[in-house]
Amino acid sequence: MRPISYSRATAVADAVAAVAADPTSDFLAGGTTEVDLLRQNVLLPRRLVDINDLPLTGIEDRPDGGLYIGALARMSEVAEAPAVRERFPMVAEALVLGASAQLRHMASMGGNMMQRVRCGYFRDASSPCNKRDPGSGCGALDGFNRGHAVLGVSEHCIATHPSDVAVPLVALDARIHTEGPHGRQVHALDDFFLLPGATPHLEHPLEHGELVVGIEVPGLAMARSSCYLKVRDRESYEFALTSVAAAVDLADGVIRDVRLALGGVATKPWRARRAEELLRGAPADIGAFRRAAREELAAARTTPLNAFKAELARRTVVRALATLTGTEHAS
Amino acid sequence: MSAPDIPSRAPARAVLPERGPEPVRITLTVNGVDRAVEVEPRVSLLDALRERLDLTGAKKGCDQGTCGACTVWVDGRRVLACLTLAITCEGREVTTIEGLAEGDELHAMQSAFIEQDAFQCGYCTPGQIMSAVALLKEGHASDDREIAEWMSGNICRCAAYPHIRAAIRTVRDRA
Ligand SMILES: Cc1cc2nc3c(=O)[nH]c(=O)nc-3n(C[C@H](O)[C@H](O)[C@H](O)COP(=O)(O)OP(=O)(O)OC[C@H]3O[C@@H](n4cnc5c(N)ncnc54)[C@H](O)[C@@H]3O)c2cc1C
Ligand code: FES
Ligand code: FES
Numbered sequence: 138m139r140p141i142s143y144s145r146a147t148a149v150a151d152a153v154a155a156v157a158a159d160p161t162s163d164f165l166a167g168g169t170t171e172v173d174l175l176r177q178n179v180l181l182p183r184r185l186v187d188i189n190d191l192p193l194t195g196i197e198d199r200p201d202g203g204l205y206i207g208a209l210a211r212m213s214e215v216a217e218a219p220a221v222r223e224r225f226p227m228v229a230e231a232l233v234l235g236a237s238a239q240l241r242h243m244a245s246m247g248g249n250m251m252q253r254v255r256c257g258y259f260r261d262a263s264s265p266c267n268k269r270d271p272g273s274g275c276g277a278l279d280g281f282n283r284g285h286a287v288l289g290v291s292e293h294c295i296a297t298h299p300s301d302v303a304v305p306l307v308a309l310d311a312r313i314h315t316e317g318p319h320g321r322q323v324h325a326l327d328d329f330f331l332l333p334g335a336t337p338h339l340e341h342p343l344e345h346g347e348l349v350v351g352i353e354v355p356g357l358a359m360a361r362s363s364c365y366l367k368v369r370d371r372e373s374y375e376f377a378l379t380s381v382a383a384a385v386d387l388a389d390g391v392i393r394d395v396r397l398a399l400g401g402v403a404t405k406p407w408r409a410r411r412a413e414e415l416l417r418g419a420p421a422d423i424g425a426f427r428r429a430a431r432e433e434l435a436a437a438r439t440t441p442l443n444a445f446k447a448e449l450a451r452r453t454v455v456r457a458l459a460t461l462t463g464t465e466h467a468s
Numbered sequence: 469m470s471a472p473d474i475p476s477r478a479p480a481r482a483v484l485p486e487r488g489p490e491p492v493r494i495t496l497t498v499n500g501v502d503r504a505v506e507v508e509p510r511v512s513l514l515d516a517l518r519e520r521l522d523l524t525g526a527k528k529g530c531d532q533g534t535c536g537a538c539t540v541w542v543d544g545r546r547v548l549a550c551l552t553l554a555i556t557c558e559g560r561e562v563t564t565i566e567g568l569a570e571g572d573e574l575h576a577m578q579s580a581f582i583e584q585d586a587f588q589c590g591y592c593t594p595g596q597i598m599s600a601v602a603l604l605k606e607g608h609a610s611d612d613r614e615i616a617e618w619m620s621g622n623i624c625r626c627a628a629y630p631h632i633r634a635a636i637r638t639v640r641d642r643a
Contacts, residue, residue, distance in 0.1 A: 189556065
């Protein structure tokens with residue numbers, strides 16, 4: 138770990154100005170990604186600007202029934218907030234199923250959106266990695282890639298996006314509010330996470346020094362009937378192999394409206410738009426769920442080690458929808 | 469009015485004061501006592517406690533957030549000292565396993581761990597106990613399933629889990 142220097146900011150404008158003016162400064166929130174990767178020599182900032190004293194911790198109701206979550210609200214605080222648990226249960230569930238109680242007390246919501254991939258080749262500073270060192274190649278393509286993505290992959294990068302809570306948030310059309318050298322910006326979450334393509338080192342549209350200040354979650358009545366299903370190698374304290382965030386508006390056994398997103402299988406939190414299209418207006422039965430899941434995963438590009446993920450993701454979708462709609466599971 | 473409507477761009481102070489990279493003098497409040505130490509800003513809270521303040525209760529298992537052996541409280545919340553920089557704790561209350569007992573009187577959870585034989589090698593134990601006391605405060609110990617889930621951030625290589633849960637139940641039911 139290289140030496141670093143340290144500043145603590147108490148105003149948003151100071152933090153933004155300090156980091157924007159210096160390409161070698163990084164923001165420090167909970168530190169659960171930043172300190173970890175500093176120690177691995179994956180991140181090499183000269184200075185950290187501590188943003189934990191900024192007044193960005195609130196969780197507020199919006200007039201449309203939605204929420205505005207401050208970037209420095211901790212995962213644990215958001216998971217416990219009654220407004221989140223009642224109106225957006227899939228968000229609360231995704232948070233509680235992420236990391237551990239200790240990490241959730243540390244990790245901020247803004248930091249969660251900005252967390253880096255868990256790919257072993259990215260985390261090992263001596264391996265080739267197009268994300269960490271553009272043009273150096275990808276160790277995962279022909280390496281140990283059991284946990285890697287099957288959707289949204291490119292020949293340059295197949296790292297899975299690790300966030301749980303970003304999955305329900307992308308299903309909810311959440312928006313990221315930022316404050317940067319060019320003022321206030323609002324980014325739709327689905328546009329905020331970039332596919333790797335030929336530029337896996339570009340993960341989001343933020344300028345250097347642009348600070349996430351909050352996450353806006355628009356009101357959505359059917360989100361009260363939503364769930365997050367996470368499948369992993371061990372029962373707890375583990376990243377997802379596959380996960381599904383689903384919200385359904387059901388009337389007389391017919392799906393009037395649905396929101397669906399997948400985690401653990403794609404290079405970004407994956408909004409399952411094709412499946413949503415097929416499900417809207419369909420009867421809530423296993424056949425319809427299977428068809429939607431199959432179509433969504435049709436584009437999957439697998440390796441011998443992670444081929445199981447496509448089938449696992451299909452089954453996770455079916456299980457989540459069956460649970461949510463109270464549909465009998467045939468098999 | 470909620471936050472998105474706050475006008476943006478308050479004028480920035482010209483330069484934010486910068487400390488380090490050489491050792492800087494910081495004051496940590498540990499177990500209620502102010503302690504001054506010289507540390508580089510890159511030093512973790514765990515290393516500051518263990519190497520500078522002779523508080524070796526918190527253990528270093530993985531040094532990357534995956535085992536929970538380093539669990540301490542900052543401002544009353546259980547966190548991982550290995551992923552926390554010491555300098556960020558200035559002005560906050562740090563509590564370690566050494567701060568749990570009242571003089572010679574062990575904390576109820578410490579006694580319960582002994583009574584229930586909740587450890588073998590003992591390496592994970594300080595982290596388990598700091599986590600367990602916090603767990604009861606957080607109110608997620610209704611049954612064994614919930615205890616297991618909310619204690620999952622503390623790995624025990626000796627797999628003393630059933631006894632750890634028994635110790636937690638004992639203290640929960642005594643309260
Ligand atoms: C062992 C372990 C297990 C984990 N398991 C899970 C899991 O199961 N599910 C899951 O979703 N996550 C998991 N995580 C990841 C964890 O959720 C993230 O590390 C955390 O959310 C990051 O938030 P932070 O506040 O600690 O960010 P930091 O580490 O402080 O920052 C992360 C990055 O974002 C930047 N940054 C921070 N805040 C802002 C901001 N407001 N604006 C702009 N940039 C910012 C920093 O410069 C840094 O580069 C795990 C982490 C660990 C270590
Ligand atoms: S040493 Fe901190 S979590 Fe393992
Ligand atoms: S008692 Fe040995 S690691 Fe837990």
